[in-house]
Amino acid sequence: MLDKSFDPTAIEERWYQRWESAGYFRQQADKTPAYCIQLPPPNVTGTLHMGHAFQQTLMDALIRYHRMRGFNTNWVVGTDHAGIATQIVVERQLEEKGTSRHDLGREKFVERVWQWKQQSGSTITRQMRRLGASANWTYADTEGQKSGYFTMDAHMSRAVVEVFVRLYEEGLIYRGKRLVNWDPVLGTAVSDLEVDTEEEDGRIWELRYPGEDFSLTVATTRPETMLGDVAVAVHPQDARYRDLIGKKVQLPLTGRTIPVIADEYVDPQFGTGCVKITPGHDFNDYQVGRRHNLDPISVFTLDARVNDHAPAKYRGLERFEARKQVLADLTAQGLLVAEKPYKLRVPRSGRTGVIVEPMLTDQWFVAMETLARPALHASKTGELKFYPEHWTTTYDQWLENIQDWCISRQLWWGHQIPAWYDDAGNCYVARSEEELKKKHPGKKLRRDPDVLDTWFSSALVPFSSLGWPEKTKDQEVFLPSSVLVTGFDIIFFWVARMVMMSLHFTGKLPFRDVYINAIVRDAEGEKMSKSKGNTLDPLDLIDGIAFDALLKKSTVGLLKADHRQKVEGYIKAHFANGIPAFGTDALRFTFASLASFSRTLNFDLNRCEGYRNFCNKLWNATRFVLMNTEGKDCAQDESRPVKLSFIDRWIISRLQRVEAEVAQGFADYRFDNLAGAIYRFVWDEYCDWYVELAKLQLQDPDEAVQRGTRRTLVRTLETSLRLAHPLIPFITEELWQKVAPLAGKRVNATGDTIMLQPYPKSQPERIDEAAERDMALLKEWTVATRNLRAESKLPPGERLPLYATAQPPVSDPRLMLAALKALARLEEIRHVAQLPDSPAPVAVVGEARLMLYKEVDPAAEAERISKEIARVTGEIAKSKAKLANSSFVERAPKPVVEQERQRLAAAAELLQKLQDQLKKLRGDK
RNA sequence: GGGUGCUUAGCUCAGCGGUAGAGCGUCGCCCUUACAAGGCGAAUGUCGUAGGUUCGACCCCUACAGCACCCACCA
Numbered sequence A: 001m002l003d004k005s006f007d008p009t010a011i012e013e014r015w016y017q018r019w020e021s022a023g024y025f026r027q028q029a030d031k032t033p034a035y036c037i038q039l040p041p042p043n044v045t046g047t048l049h050m051g052h053a054f055q056q057t058l059m060d061a062l063i064r065y066h067r068m069r070g071f072n073t074n075w076v077v078g079t080d081h082a083g084i085a086t087q088i089v090v091e092r093q094l095e096e097k098g099t100s101r102h103d104l105g106r107e108k109f110v111e112r113v114w115q116w117k118q119q120s121g122s123t124i125t126r127q128m129r130r131l132g133a134s135a136n137w138t139y140a141d142t143e144g145q146k147s148g149y150f151t152m153d154a155h156m157s158r159a160v161v162e163v164f165v166r167l168y169e170e171g172l173i174y175r176g177k178r179l180v181n182w183d184p185v186l187g188t189a190v191s192d193l194e195v196d197t198e199e200e201d202g203r204i205w206e207l208r209y210p211g212e213d214f215s216l217t218v219a220t221t222r223p224e225t226m227l228g229d230v231a232v233a234v235h236p237q238d239a240r241y242r243d244l245i246g247k248k249v250q251l252p253l254t255g256r257t258i259p260v261i262a263d264e265y266v267d268p269q270f271g272t273g274c275v276k277i278t279p280g281h282d283f284n285d286y287q288v289g290r291r292h293n294l295d296p297i298s299v300f301t302l303d304a305r306v307n308d309h310a311p312a313k314y315r316g317l318e319r320f321e322a323r324k325q326v327l328a329d330l331t332a333q334g335l336l337v338a339e340k341p342y343k344l345r346v347p348r349s350g351r352t353g354v355i356v357e358p359m360l361t362d363q364w365f366v367a368m369e370t371l372a373r374p375a376l377h378a379s380k381t382g383e384l385k386f387y388p389e390h391w392t393t394t395y396d397q398w399l400e401n402i403q404d405w406c407i408s409r410q411l412w413w414g415h416q417i418p419a420w421y422d423d424a425g426n427c428y429v430a431r432s433e434e435e436l437k438k439k440h441p442g443k444k445l446r447r448d449p450d451v452l453d454t455w456f457s458s459a460l461v462p463f464s465s466l467g468w469p470e471k472t473k474d475q476e477v478f479l480p481s482s483v484l485v486t487g488f489d490i491i492f493f494w495v496a497r498m499v500m501m502s503l504h505f506t507g508k509l510p511f512r513d514v515y516i517n518a519i520v521r522d523a524e525g526e527k528m529s530k531s532k533g534n535t536l537d538p539l540d541l542i543d544g545i546a547f548d549a550l551l552k553k554s555t556v557g558l559l560k561a562d563h564r565q566k567v568e569g570y571i572k573a574h575f576a577n578g579i580p581a582f583g584t585d586a587l588r589f590t591f592a593s594l595a596s597f598s599r600t601l602n603f604d605l606n607r608c609e610g611y612r613n614f615c616n617k618l619w620n621a622t623r624f625v626l627m628n629t630e631g632k633d634c635a636q637d638e639s640r641p642v643k644l645s646f647i648d649r650w651i652i653s654r655l656q657r658v659e660a661e662v663a664q665g666f667a668d669y670r671f672d673n674l675a676g677a678i679y680r681f682v683w684d685e686y687c688d689w690y691v692e693l694a695k696l697q698l699q700d701p702d703e704a705v706q707r708g709t710r711r712t713l714v715r716t717l718e719t720s721l722r723l724a725h726p727l728i729p730f731i732t733e734e735l736w737q738k739v740a741p742l743a744g745k746r747v748n749a750t751g752d753t754i755m756l757q758p759y760p761k762s763q764p765e766r767i768d769e770a771a772e773r774d775m776a777l778l779k780e781w782t783v784a785t786r787n788l789r790a791e792s793k794l795p796p797g798e799r800l801p802l803y804a805t806a807q808p809p810v811s812d813p814r815l816m817l818a819a820l821k822a823l824a825r826l827e828e829i830r831h832v833a834q835l836p837d838s839p840a841p842v843a844v845v846g847e848a849r850l851m852l853y854k855e856v857d858p859a860a861e862a863e864r865i866s867k868e869i870a871r872v873t874g875e876i877a878k879s880k881a882k883l884a885n886s887s888f889v890e891r892a893p894k895p896v897v898e899q900e901r902q903r904l905a906a907a908a909e910l911l912q913k914l915q916d917q918l919k920k921l922r923g924d925k
Numbered sequence B: 001g002g003g004u005g006c007u008u009a010g011c012u013c014a015g016c017g018g019u020a021g022a023g024c025g026u027c028g029c030c031c032u033u034a035c036a037a038g039g040c041g042a043a044u045g046u047c048g049u050a051g052g053u054u055c056g057a058c059c060c061c062u063a064c065a066g067c068a069c070c071c072a073c074c075a
Helices: A008-021 A050-070 A083-096 A105-121 A123-130 A154-169 A225-229 A284-289 A319-332 A369-381 A391-400 A433-439 A454-458 A474-479 A488-506 A539-542 A545-553 A561-574 A584-594 A605-630 A646-668 A673-697 A703-724 A727-743 A767-792 A813-823 A858-884 A886-890 A894-924
Strands: A034-038 A074-077 A173-183 A187-191 A196-208 A215-220 A231-233 A249-250 A256-261 A276-278 A336-349 A357-364 A384-387 A420-423 A427-429 A481-487 A509-515 A519-521 A598-604 A801-804 A828-833 A844-845 A850-851
Touching: A008 A123, A008 A215, A008 A539, A008 A584, A008 A727, A034 A050, A034 A336, A034 A474, A050 A074, A050 A123, A050 A481, A050 A509, A050 A519, A050 A828, A074 A474, A083 A105, A123 A154, A123 A539, A154 A173, A154 A488, A187 A249, A187 A357, A196 A225, A196 A249, A215 A225, A215 A231, A215 A276, A225 A319, A231 A284, A231 A844, A256 A858, A276 A284, A319 A336, A336 A703, A369 A391, A369 A488, A384 A391, A391 A488, A454 A488, A481 A488, A481 A598, A488 A509, A519 A646, A539 A584, A545 A561, A584 A598, A584 A605, A584 A673, A584 A727, A605 A673, A605 A703, A646 A673, A646 A703, A646 A767, A646 A813, A673 A703, A767 A813, A767 A844, A813 A894, A844 A894, A858 A894, A886 A894
Parallel strands: A034 A074, A034 A481, A231 A256, A384 A509, A481 A509, A519 A598, A801 A828
Antiparallel strands: A173 A187, A173 A357, A196 A215, A196 A336, A231 A276, A249 A256, A420 A427, A801 A850, A844 A850
């Protein structure tokens, strides 16, 4: 016997273990068709957050669904070395110990990061297991840790080198001194995508540069960069300055003179129409400088201090110190014309938040244009499909305006670039140093110290995880993968680049569909952030957490007092009693239910509670079924006669419809629809109606009816469990084990799990419209009668007779009335030609009028009827107006007009009855 | 400057050319032997604003407003 309510923790522990150790998650050789999903590899040292949990729930649902449908499923998982992020973490650890990576040296430092990876690397994969992820952990698992590939393991690294070398050989990778976004804190270049520009309140200054018999005023938001100015630019057509083009001005503070140049880039309408040109520290100016053959002057060191190209006075000053000094000196010389408040866009490094400095450095780039073209083609032709579709635009537009990709990072943790230099500075790219030494014996070679952007290796995952560069069978089977489930924030970082790389190196798409999932927000739609305290840990929703523990956990590591206070406030307001344990299934069902095509997902704890209750409902329904079927004849062998009533046939029919709805939901990636369909079927149809009616049928003296009921109870439940399994794997497995034998499922060695059972498939031939019509009537009569009951304010337990002026037009009126009597808790049902002469409320159902005979309060009843009359009168007016409109009657489709006529007729009839009642009521007084 | 999405019940969201739906919340009544994590019932909306198309618009079109996000080199 099942416990009275379900305890998720116990169930979940039991099943995951068994599934994994039985090897159910693995792909199967020679089974077709294939279904493959590539997990966006999480940071190896990271922890699971709501976004992961959401994504992974959807992926696992898809994988389980297809596995049950007989696909050869392969959920390829792995972890990402996350270059910058991981290096930062370890550097912080060192900092706490009062040391630094520079003290350690590169080799020791990298060793240290590996240690940290080994130590914390399993956290996130352990958490994924708690979610029930049926991932192929042992696939591409070269390190033997059952967490898939690692982007820096030997195999994945080999693919990285191979791709780098090939692209270099094809001329698609080049090295050059370019202006790049530089993070002066990390001391590395970052790509355009890793820079976030936000509008901030700042200032703009106007500086005067004196010429011989004139002076020019330039505007700047970064006065310190004037130390590196090489020109002042004006628009060639600008009448104010046309005569000055080619003349020189003095660059204050530096003793240099610079030319006045003409360039279309200048907008004469903006500011003074004169622009200072600093090619060494501004992307626009860099282009201008190139056009005019002006060499850039770098005035900052790599940690953003003024360098030796500036006058001695400023050397060594940090950039913002230098700004103050420059401004002070310009003021002293009377060259500062104005200082105004100004809204400016400040580029900040996504990782550190520090203001990025455009810096002229040697970097490696991938030339993107030739790679982008086929990727664009794929989306244009529809070979690559986005869900929701509108993300295609985002993808297309980025590819249409693609820029070369700066792939080198001045970090230590990552794939070191396979390039070497000889003493003369010549560059050699090779697969290994050995290969190079063979080619160039005796040469002294020094390896490029830079590593590759983390996204470089991520871009290869769809094929490198399948064994590339070797030719493997898996690439034939699992490439392209079926769908990529990921967030819109990495469409550029990752999705587009995977498409480009896969097409280029394998000729195949990395995936056919891209499902862009919503961003998880808190219940109010606010971004989840540690400093607000509104983050949720998926594990806390699964296991529950007490208020104190939650508070402590949320405030740990928050240094600022006002942050702490804010977080405390939030937690007190939202989680005064902590968070109850909802269990994995409830959490998963919540995610699925909220996964519509909208851009954000506001995670509501109450929703989660509701779905926990749903799990409990399913549990208890099973309890009921088991109590009534275990040890009894459930007619599985069909040896004895079985009778199925319209009620049995109705639930079977409904089941076919839900199965179809669920299939449609999966096909459309509308997880909300399919979760809703399952929810409504289990709760609103099976539990609320079928189980209640089964209670009646189980008391039928005819054993064939009992057998039919038991069989339907069991089979419908067993099917529902399979239907729901992709969303709520644990509870369905637990219950299925008990229910399946009663449903005649032979549990054998390989199929000893719901996971590998066939997924329910809608059988249209079992849709029974007649039974559905009968059931609709039964429901209608029942609801109407229950309404009468509620309106009569009957004391509990009191049963009244129901007077009805007609029989329900169903195939089996006897059963129908018995059911009505039970469901509406009636004393009996009397058929009469005329309702009793009573002011008691009357319900109209089809042809029949129903009354629960009872003395009523005439005043209250009169009021109720008057209200009803008002409503019906309104409806009649609307209908009449419509039908009076000749163009409606002539031009609307016939059935619509007919429907309107019937509506009017029914309403008129109802109105007459209500008016009679009201008259009677008033007359009685 | 370009682009995208959103605006529907108190809250969070579905929906759709033919008289508005769900979950949660609210309000009654009920511990009816699967489930109080439950049952039965009820209330609640000029579907952002203004036009247009249509016999008919929450839905299609146009403009506007508000919110959010993405991309972009204006000093």
